[in-house]
Structure formats: structure tokens, C-alpha cells
Amino acid sequence: xxxxxxxxxKAFRIVAVMTLEVHFAxxxxxxxxxxxxxxxxESSRLIEDLRAESVDIVNLAVSxxxxxxxxxxxxxxxxxxxxGDLHALVQSRVE
Amino acid sequence: xxxxxxDTLIELLAMRAGETGDKQAFTFQNQSTTFSxxxxxxxxxxxxxxxxxxxxxxxVLILLPNGPEFFPAFYGVQCAGGIAVPLxxxxxxxxxxxIAQHCGxxxxxxxxxxxxxxxxxxxxxxxxxEAQAVTTPPEFPAIQPDDISFLQFTSGSTxxxxxxxxSHANLLTNVxxxxxxxxxxERDIFVSWxxxxxxMGLILKTMVPFFLAAEVHLLPTDLSSVRTWLKAxxxxxxxxxxxxxFAYRMAIRFADExxxxxxxxxxxxxxxxxxxxxxxxxxxxxxxxxxxxxxYGLAEATVGVSMTEPGQGPYVDARGLVSVGRPFPDIxxxxxxxxxxxxxxxxxxxxxxxxxxxxxxxxxPRETARLFWRDGFLLSGDLGYLDEAGNLFIAGRKKNxxxxxxxxxxxxxxxxxxxxxxxxxxxxAVGVDRGTLxxxxxxxxxxxxxxxxxxxxxxxxxxxxxxxxxLGLRPGKVYLIRPHGIPRTYxxxxxxxxxxDLYVSGKLRDEGQILxxxx
Numbered sequence: 001x002x003x004x005x006x007x008x009x010k011a012f013r014i015v016a017v018m019t020l021e022v023h024f025a026x027x028x029x030x031x032x033x034x035x036x037x038x039x040x041x042e043s044s045r046l047i048e049d050l051r052a053e054s055v056d057i058v059n060l061a062v063s064x065x066x067x068x069x070x071x072x073x074x075x076x077x078x079x080x081x082x083x084g085d086l087h088a089l090v091q092s093r094v095e
Numbered sequence: 096x097x098x099x100x101x102d103t104l105i106e107l108l109a110m111r112a113g114e115t116g117d118k119q120a121f122t123f124q125n126q127s128t129t130f131s132x133x134x135x136x137x138x139x140x141x142x143x144x145x146x147x148x149x150x151x152x153x154x155v156l157i158l159l160p161n162g163p164e165f166f167p168a169f170y171g172v173q174c175a176g177g178i179a180v181p182l183x184x185x186x187x188x189x190x191x192x193x194i195a196q197h198c199g200x201x202x203x204x205x206x207x208x209x210x211x212x213x214x215x216x217x218x219x220x221x222x223x224x225e226a227q228a229v230t231t232p233p234e235f236p237a238i239q240p241d242d243i244s245f246l247q248f249t250s251g252s253t254x255x256x257x258x259x260x261x262s263h264a265n266l267l268t269n270v271x272x273x274x275x276x277x278x279x280x281e282r283d284i285f286v287s288w289x290x291x292x293x294x295m296g297l298i299l300k301t302m303v304p305f306f307l308a309a310e311v312h313l314l315p316t317d318l319s320s321v322r323t324w325l326k327a328x329x330x331x332x333x334x335x336x337x338x339x340x341f342a343y344r345m346a347i348r349f350a351d352e353x354x355x356x357x358x359x360x361x362x363x364x365x366x367x368x369x370x371x372x373x374x375x376x377x378x379x380x381x382x383x384x385x386x387x388x389x390x391y392g393l394a395e396a397t398v399g400v401s402m403t404e405p406g407q408g409p410y411v412d413a414r415g416l417v418s419v420g421r422p423f424p425d426i427x428x429x430x431x432x433x434x435x436x437x438x439x440x441x442x443x444x445x446x447x448x449x450x451x452x453x454x455x456x457x458x459x460p461r462e463t464a465r466l467f468w469r470d471g472f473l474l475s476g477d478l479g480y481l482d483e484a485g486n487l488f489i490a491g492r493k494k495n496x497x498x499x500x501x502x503x504x505x506x507x508x509x510x511x512x513x514x515x516x517x518x519x520x521x522x523x524a525v526g527v528d529r530g531t532l533x534x535x536x537x538x539x540x541x542x543x544x545x546x547x548x549x550x551x552x553x554x555x556x557x558x559x560x561x562x563x564x565x566l567g568l569r570p571g572k573v574y575l576i577r578p579h580g581i582p583r584t585y586x587x588x589x590x591x592x593x594x595x596d597l598y599v600s601g602k603l604r605d606e607g608q609i610l611x612x613x614x
Contacts (some may be wrong), residue, residue: 033555033556033573034559034569035559036560036561036562037556057137064574066614
């Protein structure tokens with residue numbers, strides 16, 4: 001019986017990891033909180049549209065790292081132009 | 096009646112008992128103590144301490160809250176030739192033992208019901224009430240003006256305690272500077288909830304009225320609401336009260352404007368940065384005119400250094416800084432940078448020369464050496480400037496300046512913006528350096544009352560928006576924390592270093608203080 005529960009729990013965990021999806025709404029929320037912005041969409045450009053400075057983008061990356069327990073390299077950070085880019089990066093890292 | 100001829104606080108109390116013995120020295124929660132009762136209790140306790148074999152210059156720790164027992168303990172120690180060391184009554188056993196070890200204390204005065212708290216300690220606990228039983232005829236040592244009256248331990252790290260040494264001469268000098276500078280007379284009526292174990296509450300709110308035999312009404316420090324304080328002012332028709340800016344902001348938010356504070360001559364705002372908004376809103380709410388004065392001081396200069404003139408109204412500069420007035424008589428204030436004195440208008444470190452300047456920190460020659468500049472000036476650690484007319488403006492703590500992307504930001508500036516936000520009770524801003532390229536970042540800790548996840552999200556967005564709109568920068572992080580989550584000293588000053596330590600070490604999160612966000 002105990003063994004059965006353990007196997008079931010293990011299977012469940014595998015499924016949970018496999019389906020771990022980063023919802024865009026969550027990234028959107030992080031961006032709003034970090035930048036004090038209200039209108040944030042997938043195509044919003046961090047610098048041009050949301051008036052983020054480089055230091056704000058670094059702080060945003062730190063928040064993302066703390067939230068998802070990932071590490072974002074500076075080279076990766078430099079390629080992020082839109083909120084959608086950030087979402088895609090985080091999604092690729094947690095998978 | 097003048098007390099100007101006394102040379103020590105003990106002489107002052109003896110003189111008061113002799114000349115105004117039947118007069119009320121103070122009330123605590125409406126219970127009155129006369130000067131002769133006070134003097135008798137001081138003598139009892141001093142006799143008791145002599146029986147305990149107290150030595151000349153022996154520090155005695157006092158852990159008593161506001162109340163009638165504090166004064167016999169505080170002055171009894173001095174009358175018996177010892178040095179009083181008043182500490183926050185809620186101090187942990189470790190902190191008390193650390194200070195005892197640092198200053199070589201063996202005796203500890205406690206409230207009767209808390210004697211057991213130090214049962215495991217090597218310190219000998221005594222109570223003021225035990226003194227009555229002692230019948231030794233008092234023969235007390237002669238106290239000199241330069242003898243140390245008490246040690247004021249300043250907030251700071253436990254590893255390096257700094258006990259400011261204040262002599263009788265220091266205290267009587269500053270008491271008279273305060274009286275002249277604040278235009279205090281024996282007709283003033285004081286109401287205070289400030290801790291009597293800390294400088295402003297002890298010196299300004301009890302030594303000054305004792306000196307003049309003016310009326311003083313004391314309240315417990317654990318004010319359940321600001322209403323208690325304001326109602327006492329109304330009931331006593333008080334003319335003089337004092338508190339840090341924080342307490343007045345609470346009054347603006349939570350007190351009932353129908354409370355009649357019209358008797359007030361001076362509502363001193365000191366011990367924390369004074370905000371222009373607090374002065375105008377407090378006076379508007381309670382229909383007062385030029386009652387709130389802004390003051391500045393520090394334990395190392397006994398307590399008071401400057402204050403704006405009563406009845407003159409606030410003086411705010413172009414940057415929004417509130418002047419703390421001109422220095423009191425016989426106090427010299429200059430602004431320096433390194434070795435040179437700066438001209439008017441330039442911000443630098445405030446230095447002070449006065450007969451009320453402390454000799455330094457007890458048993459701490461290293462910190463004492465760091466305290467002094469040259470020619471008898473002490474380094475305050477505060478930044479500010481003097482205008483052409485000699486008015487002093489405080490720009491912040493030397494150590495609490497946040498360097499954001501090469502620019503200097505005073506924590507105070509950010510806190511004012513955050514505090515104006517909806518649902519924010521109080522806030523603190525500190526600079527946190529994560530060791531990465533972008534350097535020190537502004538971290539904001541805002542205390543909020545209640546609310547849910549959605550409301551908190553909105554609060555954070557509003558805070559970031561407001562800071563960005565005003566200062567053109569965004570904080571590295573905004574944390575919403577529980578009420579009282581920001582560590583403060585007994586006088587309400589924010590303990591920035593401690594807050595930073597609590598955050599960086601993860602304790603703030605582990606102790607459940609952070610409400611939002613959860614990562």
C-alpha cells in the first residue's frame with residue numbers, strides 16, 4: 001500500500017514538472033510590479049514602451065530569478081526586448 | 096524661584112524638596128508624586144544601594160518602564176555615588192548581560208514582578224520597593240559636577256555597545272540651553288509619553304520641568320492609540336509636548352479632530368526627520384497655528400542642539416527640507432567636509448561644540464576617538480547645511496544615503512513619497528547592494544494594514560509609479576510588511592542597519608513580516 005502511494009506520488013510529480021507552464025499573466029504581473037506600469041502586453045517593449053532603464057531591467061531579472069529560482073545570464077538579458085521575450089526565456093528555462 | 100545655582104542633579108532634587116517639597120514633581124497616569132516624596136524615595140534607595148556595597152562610579156543598570164519607580168532608581172543610584180544606566184525595559188537578557196559586561200555592572204534594578212527574569216544571570220537584581228526596609232542613616236558621597244550622571248546607550252550593534260557618558264554639568268548645561276532656546280517657563284505644562292529611559296523623554300520632559308518645578312504629566316510609552324496622548328493634552332491643558340514625526344503622522348491619520356489641542360504652545364517634532372507635510376497637516380487638522388516646532392539633537396550633545404522659534408512657523412527650503420532652527424545659546428554648529436569648514440548653503444557633516452558635549456563613550460576609547468573632529472567639536476554623523484541666517488537644515492544621516500546609479504538619494508525623500516500612498520502606515524528605504532554590476536539599489540519596506548493580494552499588488556504599482564514620477568528612478572524592490580515590521584529605537588527612529596540585516600539574512604521573511612510579494 002505504502003509503495004503504491006509512493007509510486008503514485010512520484011508519477012504525479014513527473015507529470016507536474018512536465019506540465020509546468022509559465023503563464024503570461026504571471027510575467028505580466030512581475031513587470032507591472034517592477035516598473036509600476038499598468039498597460040503591459042506581450043508586445044510591450046521594455047525600453048521604448050515601458051520606459052525601463054537598464055538598471056530596471058536588471059532588477060526585473062532579479063525578481064524573475066527569485067520567483068522562479070532560475071539564473072539569467074547577462075547575454076540572455078541583452079536579447080530581451082519585449083515582455084513576450086522575457087516570457088519565452090523564463091518558459092525555456094523552467095522546462 | 097531659580098535653580099540656576101545648583102551644580103548637580105542631586106543638588107537640584109534636594110533643593111526642590113526643600114523649597115517646593117509639597118509641589119507635585121510629576122504625575123503618572125494621574126497618580127501624583129511630590130518633590131519631597133521623590134527625594135525621600137531617592138534617599139531610601141540610595142541607602143539601600145550603599146548597603147549593597149555600591150562603589151563610587153559603579154554603573155547600575157535600570158530596566159524600568161515609565162512610572163513613579165523610575166526616578167528613585169535613576170537618582171538613587173547617582174545619590175549613592177554610582178552611574179545610572181537606563182535601558183529599554185524590554186531588552187533581552189543577552190543584550191542586558193552584554194551591556195553589563197561592557198560596563199562592569201553587577202546590579203540591575205527591575206520591577207518587582209519581573210525579578211525572576213534574570214534568575215539565571217550573575218547580575219544581582221534589586222527592586223525600588225525593597226528600599227523601604229533599609230534604615231541605615233544616609234551618609235552619601237559628595238557628587239561633583241563632572242561626575243557621570245548616567246550612560247545613554249545608543250541604538251547600534253550589540254557587539255560594540257556605545258554608552259554616551261553624560262555628566263551632571265553636561266545635563267544642567269543642556270537643560271538651561273533648552274529652557275532658554277525653547278522659551279520654557281515654570282508656567283508650562285508638559286505632557287509626555289516618551290520613554291523616561293531615553294534622552295528626549297528623560298531630559299527634556301522630566302529634568303527640564305524638575306528644574307523649573309513646572310507641571311509634568313507622564314504616560315506609558317505603550318500608547319495603545321495616539322488618542323490617549325492627545326486626550327491627555329486636552330485634559331491637562333498642556334502647553335508643551337514632544338514626539339518624533341512618526342507619532343504626529345499617526346495623529347493626523349487616526350485621531351479625532353475634535354480633540355482640543357488649543358492649549359499647546361509648543362509641539363516639538365524631533366528625533367526623526369521632520370516633514371513639512373506633517374507640520375501643515377497636523378496644524379490644519381487640529382486648527383493650530385505655528386505650534387509645531389522642528390528640533391534637532393543627539394545623545395552625544397546631551398540631547399537638544401537646535402529648534403525653530405515657537406510661534407514662528409516652519410521654514411522650508413527649495414528642496415523641501417524643514418529647518419530645525421538656530422542652535423541654542425552657547426552651542427556652535429558648523430558644517431564640514433573632511434578637514435575643512437564649508438560655507439553657508441553647502442551640505443556636509445554637522446559638527447557641534449558645546450559645554451553639553453559628552454566626553455565620549457564609556458569604556459570605548461576607539462569609538463570615542465572617532466567621535467571628535469578637532470577644537471572640541473564632535474562629529475554628529477548627520478548631514479546638513481546652514482543658511483546665511485544660521486538656520487540649520489538636516490539632509491539625512493551620513494550613513495543612510497543610498498547611492499543609486501551614481502546619484503545620491505536620501506532615504507527620507509523616498510519614504511515621504513511612499514508614506515503618502517494609500518494604505519501605507521510607515522515606510523523605510525535602504526540601499527541594498529547585491530554585489531552585481533548595477534550597484535546599490537533602493538529597497539522599500541512599507542508597512543500596510545490588512546488588505547488582500549489584489550490590493551497589495553495595486554499598492555506596489557502605485558508606490559513604484561510615485562517614486563518614478565518624482566525622482567526618476569524605480570526601486571529595486573518594494574516589500575509590503577506587517578505593521579511594526581520596521582525596527583525602530585525607543586524614540587521612533589528607524590534602525591536602518593538592523594532592517595537591512597534582517598532583510599539580507601532572510602530573518603524578515605522567516606519571521607513572517609513580509610506580506611507581499613511572496614518571493
